[in-house]
Amino acid sequence: xxxxxxxxxxxxxxxxxxxxxxxxxxxxxxxxxxxxxxxxxxxxxxxxxxxxxxxxxxxxxxxxxxxxxxxxxxxxxxxxxxxxxxxxxxxxxxxxxxxxxxxxxxxxxxxxxxxxxxxxxxxxxxxxxxxxxxxxxxxxxxxxxxxxxxxxxxxxxxxxxxxxxxxxxxxxxxxxxxxxxxxxxxxxxxxxxxxxxxxxxxxxxxxxxxxxxxxxxxxxxxxxxxxxxxxxxxxxxxxxxxxxxxxxxxxxxxxxxxxxxxxxxxxxxxxxxxxxxxxxxxxxxxxxxxxxxxxxxxxxxxxxxxxxxxxxxxxxxxxxxxxxxxxxxxxxxxxxxxxxxxxxxxxxxxxxxxxxxxxxxxxxxxxxxxxxxxxxxxxxxxxxxxxxxxxxxxxxxxxxxxxxxxxxxxxxxxxxxxxxxxxxxxxxxxxxxxxxxxxxxxxxxxxxxxxxxxxxxxxxxxxxxxxxxxxxxxxxxxxxxxxxxxxxxxxxxxxxxxxxxxxxxxxxxxxxxxxxxxxxxxxxxxxxxxxxxxxxxxxxxxxxxxxxxxxxxxxxxxxxxxxxxxxxxxxxxxxxxxxxxxxxxxxxxxxxxxxxxxxxxxxxxxxxxxxxxxx
Amino acid sequence: xxxxxxxxxxxxxxxxxxxxxxxxxxxxxxxxxxxxxxxxxxxxxxxxxxxxxxxxxxxxxxxxxxxxxxxxxxxxxxxxxxxxxxxxxxxxxxxxxxxxxxxxxxxxxxxxxxxxxxxxxxxxxxxxxxxxxxxxxxxxxxxxxxxxxxxxxxxxxxxxxxxxxxxxxxxxxxxxxxxxxxxxxxxxxxxxxxxxxxxxxxxxxxxxxxxxxxxxxxxxxxxxxxxxxxxxxxx
Ligand SMILES: Cc1cc2nc3c(=O)[nH]c(=O)nc-3n(C[C@H](O)[C@H](O)[C@H](O)COP(=O)(O)OP(=O)(O)OC[C@H]3O[C@@H](n4cnc5c(N)ncnc54)[C@H](O)[C@@H]3O)c2cc1C
Ligand code: SF4
Ligand code: SF4
Ligand code: FES
Numbered sequence: 084x085x086x087x088x089x090x091x092x093x094x095x096x097x098x099x100x101x102x103x104x105x106x107x108x109x110x111x112x113x114x115x116x117x118x119x120x121x122x123x124x125x126x127x128x129x130x131x132x133x134x135x136x137x138x139x140x141x142x143x144x145x146x147x148x149x150x151x152x153x154x155x156x157x158x159x160x161x162x163x164x165x166x167x168x169x170x171x172x173x174x175x176x177x178x179x180x181x182x183x184x185x186x187x188x189x190x191x192x193x194x195x196x197x198x199x200x201x202x203x204x205x206x207x208x209x210x211x212x213x214x215x216x217x218x219x220x221x222x223x224x225x226x227x228x229x230x231x232x233x234x235x236x237x238x239x240x241x242x243x244x245x246x247x248x249x250x251x252x253x254x255x256x257x258x259x260x261x262x263x264x265x266x267x268x269x270x271x272x273x274x275x276x277x278x279x280x281x282x283x284x285x286x287x288x289x290x291x292x293x294x295x296x297x298x299x300x301x302x303x304x305x306x307x308x309x310x311x312x313x314x315x316x317x318x319x320x321x322x323x324x325x326x327x328x329x330x331x332x333x334x335x336x337x338x339x340x341x342x343x344x345x346x347x348x349x350x351x352x353x354x355x356x357x358x359x360x361x362x363x364x365x366x367x368x369x370x371x372x373x374x375x376x377x378x379x380x381x382x383x384x385x386x387x388x389x390x391x392x393x394x395x396x397x398x399x400x401x402x403x404x405x406x407x408x409x410x411x412x413x414x415x416x417x418x419x420x421x422x423x424x425x426x427x428x429x430x431x432x433x434x435x436x437x438x439x440x441x442x443x444x445x446x447x448x449x450x451x452x453x454x455x456x457x458x459x460x461x462x463x464x465x466x467x468x469x470x471x472x473x474x475x476x477x478x479x480x481x482x483x484x485x486x487x488x489x490x491x492x493x494x495x496x497x498x499x500x501x502x503x504x505x506x507x508x509x510x511x512x513x514x515x516x517x518x519x520x521x522x523x524x525x526x527x528x529x530x531x532x533x534x535x536x537x538x539x540x541x542x543x544x545x546x547x548x549x550x551x552x553x554x555x556x557x558x559x560x561x562x563x564x565x566x567x568x569x570x571x572x573x574x575x576x577x578x579x580x581x582x583x584x585x586x587x588x589x590x591x592x593x594x595x596x597x598x599x600x601x602x603x604x605x606x607x608x609x610x611x612x613x614x615x616x617x618x619x620x621x622x623x624x625x626x627x628x629x630x631x632x633x634x635x636x637x638x639x640x641x642x643x644x645x646x647x648x649x650x651x652x653x654x655x656x657x658x659x660x661x662x663x664x665x666x667x668x669x670x671x672x673x674x675x676x677x678x679x680x681x682x683x684x685x686x687x688x689x690x691x692x693x694x695x696x697x698x
Numbered sequence: 699x700x701x702x703x704x705x706x707x708x709x710x711x712x713x714x715x716x717x718x719x720x721x722x723x724x725x726x727x728x729x730x731x732x733x734x735x736x737x738x739x740x741x742x743x744x745x746x747x748x749x750x751x752x753x754x755x756x757x758x759x760x761x762x763x764x765x766x767x768x769x770x771x772x773x774x775x776x777x778x779x780x781x782x783x784x785x786x787x788x789x790x791x792x793x794x795x796x797x798x799x800x801x802x803x804x805x806x807x808x809x810x811x812x813x814x815x816x817x818x819x820x821x822x823x824x825x826x827x828x829x830x831x832x833x834x835x836x837x838x839x840x841x842x843x844x845x846x847x848x849x850x851x852x853x854x855x856x857x858x859x860x861x862x863x864x865x866x867x868x869x870x871x872x873x874x875x876x877x878x879x880x881x882x883x884x885x886x887x888x889x890x891x892x893x894x895x896x897x898x899x900x901x902x903x904x905x906x907x908x909x910x911x912x913x914x915x916x917x918x919x920x921x922x923x924x925x926x927x928x929x930x931x932x933x
Binding site: 158160161162163211212214215220221224225226228230231232256259262267271304333334335367449451452453454455456568569570571573612614618619620621622 | 750753756819
């Protein structure tokens, strides 16, 4: 048997026998009130999240010789990074000419000039090295005839500083790119004996005199509060698509990291920017790859019309994601959705059975298995789906979390991946750039944490009351004699967010949505968790998640209301133009008892001056 | 819309001595999967029902369970395809039940750790370049690398039920994924684990695992190929 053991491996199910910190843990902390001593753990570094960002950081730290714990609410390979299909970008030029500079430009332009160019430049430069490192770890990339890593086209990635045609830049493993990267990182973590604590749910950060020194978590399997103390803490908790009813995101993408950060009094950055992907499977939001449109699928409204001809007469269905999403939504608003509902048809039938089976097998499989619809015989209902969150926890280019959102590092705390905002995606992310972001910044965070640890910072003594709020929260949820079920509140939140703070935004809608959220937050006080047990209480977990969703949605809506311009993924019907004069700046938002407070910081522009984003 | 009866295995470790079956009658919308029905029950009928789920499109491997006697992913099982309005849902067999439909997957992971589930190389890789691999060599990994670790195969394996030390189809498929990778140099280390009475030789090639795999992978073929590889290595 391999030396490696996952935390659970040490447990008799139902009862955790083995204490798992290093021994000096007992020396340096006092027992926090309400937490059993066996549930207090000490590691050099504590990472929350086991997607690409979290595991890359873990490997980096482990290789540097540090003791690292990775906490995750799902087993590592179940993280949502595994769902990514298309690819990961890097200017390898394996099949045709390509340059890091071109990638740099495309990302800046794609961000609608809101991305910070110093961060983008570092990311695209690091990209080839990351891909080679992945290959050396064993990722089964698809291969070119001469044995190199295969690359494909992807929207927004073009030649010659936007002047040329599409470029082969997306490194791929068939249509399972995220899956292979995630599994390979996990395999490497097994190899290097990274210690995972799977099915542990983050509750709060422990901050003492301006320094982050640990986290409190809920043990989902056994129940019980645990305290993880560390010198370097990383949040890599992923996206928050679950604020919306129609989303491509996993059930687990519930903004937990953001909720925790806000409750520690920290700001969030650029939360108004939420990317909608045009081809979400109707009712579910599960993603159908761009390939469906790429292979020549038609988008049809309820009159049987190929409506894209009125919005993008040249590119038609192949126009950029945000353009197609807006066109679809305009049709839906004009009552031309199918049966007057919020979806249109993606019609593939004219491609014929053979082409569909050969070129788009995955799309056929998904629509048959998930909706029971065979695209050979029937058109597939699709609607724009909440896909990616550009905003998040503000960090500097070393992934250090900024306490004031601008310059001041909150010592001991890092963030990376989709939950963070460096910002490399600005107002709109290019496809295949987010796997890259999560990997590059996961690695960079790991490196920076290791460098910090090498200066031998002292362990702080845990405050006695560090877990009391978390304990109170759990006890309240389990005992509250309420009547409101999490599922019902969540449904109202998600459906309204989709309608009122989605592809199109307007002042009235956003104000209405803000009031709805306030009302739902009031109803949350009357919540009823039916499952009263400690063990694997997913009812409790959903109630915890719901609080994070409600608080994060509040900031999304307030930020959207506040930004009176249209840029990238944020489209205000009442302010349809980009306004560089007033809005070429990042939003910083603090959620407070008196509402959301704002501040701003300038965009870092080094190389490319803002120009109109035309495709 | 039609009324369906869901007979779901329930077990609460804090209350129940042993498992029981609870019935839920619900209206099922057209196009619903079994996961949609479970979600509906959990969110609007009975919040205590417990199961794992994440991606809800067959890629994370969280929702493996036994549905009308067959292993599969709840999120990819169309209710209407089951051809009946009475549906039983049980946790995966062969693993200890933690609660309701949630099983302890640790035994599955332990077998994976045992076969050293990572690329083993001795030759250093080229600097700032990928290792080369021909498309033909890469094709040897097809049908092996797509595994989502859902456990449906190992849970359906009668040999595993009888011998909990048997590595099982999941771990053996994973071993094949590395042993047939042209870049891997871990033959000795890995073969010493799988060339064992609890390894490849234990399998009776009954093909249950193939039928159970929701990703249409073929662990049995992988096991047969591994045997050939080992026999060839011994010549
Ligand atoms: C369907 C789909 C397709 C995509 N395709 C592409 C693509 O082709 N190319 C591309 O570049 N990008 C793509 N993306 C985006 C990309 O996959 C993600 O942005 C990226 O994987 C995020 O990685 P991450 O490490 O930040 O987070 P994740 O992989 O989401 O991991 C989050 C981790 O945090 C943990 N966590 C969360 N909350 C808690 C908590 N409360 N307590 C403990 N742990 C917690 C989770 O368990 C998980 O391990 C796609 C996204 C989706 C949804
Ligand atoms: S073929 Fe082998 S591994 Fe598969 S179910 Fe049968 S005995 Fe188990
Ligand atoms: S081989 Fe198939 S059934 Fe077995 S774990 Fe992998 S995906 Fe699941
Ligand atoms: S929920 Fe991910 S496989 Fe079913």
